[in-house]
Amino acid sequence: MSFITGVGLTSYGKHEGSSSLDLMSKAAEMAIADAGLKRSEIDGILCGYSTVSPHIMLATVFAEHFGIRPSYAHAVQVGGATGLAMTMLAQHLVDAGIVKHVLVVGGENRLTGQSRDASIQALAQVGHPDYEVTLGPTIPAYYGLVASRYMHEYGVTQEDLAEFAVLMRAHALTHPGAQFHEAITVADVMASKPVAMPLKLLDCCPVSDGGAAFVISRERTGSAGVRVRAAAQAHTHQHVTAMPALSELGAEISIAKAKAASGLDISDVRYAAVYDSFTITLAMLLEDLGLAKRGEAAAKVRAGYFGREGEMPLNTHGGLLSYGHCGVGGAMAHLVETHLQMTDRAGSRQVRDASIALLHGDGGVLSSHVSMFLERVR
Amino acid sequence: MSGQRADWTKGGEVIVYQSCDTCGKTQYFHRSFCAACGAPDPVEKPASGAGIVYATSLVCRAATPETRAHVPYNIVLIDTPEGFRMMAHGDNDLAIGDNVTARYQQFAGKLIPYFEKVK
Numbered sequence: 277m278s279f280i281t282g283v284g285l286t287s288y289g290k291h292e293g294s295s296s297l298d299l300m301s302k303a304a305e306m307a308i309a310d311a312g313l314k315r316s317e318i319d320g321i322l323c324g325y326s327t328v329s330p331h332i333m334l335a336t337v338f339a340e341h342f343g344i345r346p347s348y349a350h351a352v353q354v355g356g357a358t359g360l361a362m363t364m365l366a367q368h369l370v371d372a373g374i375v376k377h378v379l380v381v382g383g384e385n386r387l388t389g390q391s392r393d394a395s396i397q398a399l400a401q402v403g404h405p406d407y408e409v410t411l412g413p414t415i416p417a418y419y420g421l422v423a424s425r426y427m428h429e430y431g432v433t434q435e436d437l438a439e440f441a442v443l444m445r446a447h448a449l450t451h452p453g454a455q456f457h458e459a460i461t462v463a464d465v466m467a468s469k470p471v472a473m474p475l476k477l478l479d480c481c482p483v484s485d486g487g488a489a490f491v492i493s494r495e496r497t498g499s500a501g502v503r504v505r506a507a508a509q510a511h512t513h514q515h516v517t518a519m520p521a522l523s524e525l526g527a528e529i530s531i532a533k534a535k536a537a538s539g540l541d542i543s544d545v546r547y548a549a550v551y552d553s554f555t556i557t558l559a560m561l562l563e564d565l566g567l568a569k570r571g572e573a574a575a576k577v578r579a580g581y582f583g584r585e586g587e588m589p590l591n592t593h594g595g596l597l598s599y600g601h602c603g604v605g606g607a608m609a610h611l612v613e614t615h616l617q618m619t620d621r622a623g624s625r626q627v628r629d630a631s632i633a634l635l636h637g638d639g640g641v642l643s644s645h646v647s648m649f650l651e652r653v654r
Numbered sequence: 655m656s657g658q659r660a661d662w663t664k665g666g667e668v669i670v671y672q673s674c675d676t677c678g679k680t681q682y683f684h685r686s687f688c689a690a691c692g693a694p695d696p697v698e699k700p701a702s703g704a705g706i707v708y709a710t711s712l713v714c715r716a717a718t719p720e721t722r723a724h725v726p727y728n729i730v731l732i733d734t735p736e737g738f739r740m741m742a743h744g745d746n747d748l749a750i751g752d753n754v755t756a757r758y759q760q761f762a763g764k765l766i767p768y769f770e771k772v773k
Contacts, residue, residue, distance in 0.1 A: 396717035406663040407683055408741050410764055412713065412721035417729050420711030425731075428709075428750045470714040472729075517682065517731065517741045 278367040280502045280650070281377070281493040282311025285612040287453035288486035288600025292388050296326035297341045299383030299487030303605070304342060307489035312497045313377060320348040320375035322362040324382035324604025327398045328389035338381065348375050355402065355639025356551055357509075358382065359488070359608035360646035364507040366492035376494050382604030383487025395483045402640050404515045416480055416554065418516045418641040420472035423556035427474065429522055430563075434474050436574035437555040438465035441478045441597055443577050444552060447584065448594025450625050455484050455600035465555075479555040484600030488608035490615070500619040501653035505540065505632075508533030509646050516641040526645035527564035527636060534647040540632065542566045545649075547617055547630035548588050549610035551638040552595040561636055562590075565647070589627040592617065607637050618652045658684050659698050662767050667758045669703060669767055671738050672696035682738040703756035705732035705769060707748050708739060720762035727761070730754075732769055744769040 284306025286299060294302075300323065308315060321344065323335045331337050335349040348369065354361045359382055366378035386395055396414055403409045403418065426432060442462055448454035460478060468477040491497075492504070510526035510533070513519050535541060548567055552558035562573040567588060568581075576582060582590035593599045593613035596606050616622040617630035633650045660666035673680050674688035674696045681689055681696065688696045708731040716722040730744040732754060743766055744754060754769035 393717050396715075400717060404683065410663065410761075411729060411741055411743060411766055412716060412718075412724065412727065412762055413711075413729050413741070414713060414715070414717055416715070417711045417713050420713075421709040421729065421731055424711060424750065425709040470712070470726075472714065473710075473712040475711075515683075517739055 277494065278370045278504045279493050279496045280490050280504065280615055281497040282307040282309070282313065282491040283612040283615045284310060284489045285453065285609055286487045288484040288602055288609070289455040290388055291385060291485035294385050294485060296329045296384045296389070297338060299385060299485060299602070299605070300338055300381045300489070301342050303383055303487035303489035304379055304381045307379065307491050311377070311491040311493065313491065315342070315344055318344050318377050318379045318491070319346055320366070320369055320378035321346045322366055322378060322380045323351050324358045324362070325351055325353050326384045327395065327603060328385055354644045356553060356607050357637035357639035357644045357646045358604045359611060360507065360635060360637035360648055361509065363490065363492060363504065363611065364509065364646060364648065367504040367507060370492055370494040378492045379489060380492060381487070381489040382608050384603040384605060385485045386602050387483050387485045389485070392483055402514070404517065408515060408517060414472060416472035416475050419554045419556055420475045421516055422560070422642065423474050426522060426556060426560055430571035432559060432571055432574065434466065435462055437474070437479055437559060438462040439574045439577040440552065440555040440558045441465045443582060444591060444595040444597035447592050448598030451593045451599060454594045454598055455482055456598045475554055475556065481553050481596035481601040481606070484602040484606070486600055486602035486605050488605040488612055490608070490611060502615055502618050503651050503653050505649040505651040506534050506538035507646060507648040508537055509644070511644045514640055514643050519642065525564055525642050527561050527638065527642070527647070530645040530647040531565045531636070534649060538649045540649050544632050545588065545634040547614060547627060547633040548590045549614045549633060549635040550590060551607050551636055552591060552597050553601065553638070555597070557638060558595070560642070561638060565634065565636055584625060584627055592622065592625045592627065611635060614650060618650060662758060662765055665765050667765070669701040669740065669756060670698050671701055671736055672698055680737040682740050699736070701734055701736050705734045705754050705756070707744070707750050707752045707754055708733045709750065710744070710748055712746060724761060730769060742767040742769055745771060
């Protein structure tokens with residue numbers, strides 16, 4: 277058994293003067309306190325990466341900085357899927373008895389630590405150095421390519437995609453830590469500046485500063501029990517040029533494996549936390565995971581299905597699109613919010629029932645996928 | 655054949671792909687082995703330059719001064735009759751399914767393949 281015993285999350289946006297280590301430390305402090313543990317009880321550390329402060333041994337850099345001497349520590353790099361991949365690994369580490377309490381941490385001053393162009397340029401390097409990067413693509417362009425094809429095959433429109441941006445913004449309005457606090461409409465998304473068509477500015481997540489952390493433990497440390505029921509990965513390619521057909525993407529593979537490992541089905545899920553780097557990412561993943569039929573996710577957004585009061589509340593903190601995206605910490609915020617919902621601590625955002633949650637992360641260009649089921653144990 | 659032909663990534667006006675004699679698969683990213691079956695020394699072949707548009711994205715916001723001078727530019731994925739998919743540039747009005755053919759042009763100081771619609 278493995279439990280998520282504590283979570284920590286900073287606000288996302290500008291943290292002028294904070295380093296990546298500062299933001300990681302802040303989130304880690306909160307997560308350890310939330311678990312009711314002392315630093316000295318943390319015997320494992322998994323951390324992500326920082327594009328602002330790259331290091332070949334970030335986990336030990338962090339451990340020294342934070343003041344922990346763990347018996348297990350290293351970094352993990354799977355792009356946007358890193359947070360859930362670390363959680364999956366932590367689950368296995370505690371299940372195997374290697375460590376008792378793993379601190380999973382990510383944080384980066386991606387917004388104020390470097391120029392926005394530098395961020396965009398650094399991320400574009402996930403492309404093939406010879407066959408893709410030479411052509412001047414950006415991350416939005418890689419996803420713009422996928423979007424054009426998905427829209428072509430399934431009759432999805434730009435207005436459909438805009439619905440996801442509007443939904444995430446509506447959710448962010450209820451979270452004081454979110455980067456954005458102004459409501460937007462479909463018309464606002466449609467009128468926003470073109471970035472990499474069909475994606476416009478409001479179809480894209482922002483660049484943020486922020487940090488997130490959790491503690492994964494062999495036994496629960498308090499009364500609230502949030503158990504990792506099962507997780508599974510799939511990695512079909514790295515570069516968009518080598519991506520398989522839309523019907524063969526990794527999300528469908530990882531969710532099938534996670535369902536088999538957990539014995540759960542989509543009909544059991546009460547809360548969803550799905551990676552949303554771009555509106556197209558969210559639309560596709562919802563449909564790949566089976567949370568909506570092909571081409572029908574936007575209609576479900578319009579019907580209120582994914583709202584806080586809806587049948588399947590989704591990313592109630594505002595997601596990457598509106599809570600913000602600070603790299604590895606970005607999608608970790610989805611898990612923090614899920615944990616708050618599952619332990620009835622989400623305040624004004626609290627949903628009726630989050631007893632079983634489905635989380636999904638995507639790294640690269642729909643390259644790496646992690647699907648995970650969390651379950652509340654009374 | 656271990657040496658790589660001078661394709662567009664090395665400044666030559668040609669698209670080169672590899673074909674495996676053992677399993678018959680083709681691949682676009684150059685390797686010293688077939689990624690499908692692992693057999694060594696796939697055969698390098700020049701592509702016809704023909705293709706069909708699989709996906710497009712018109713880049714309006716570029717990240718470097720060199721590429722910014724070119725916006726907007728259309729990044730395209732092209733499916734070739736030889737059986738591989740490649741990324742390139744193309745006319746801004748290309749649509750998915752269009753039949754296209756390659757020419758070559760300079761972009762940010764390098765030679766790149768550029769696809770235009772077959773008239």
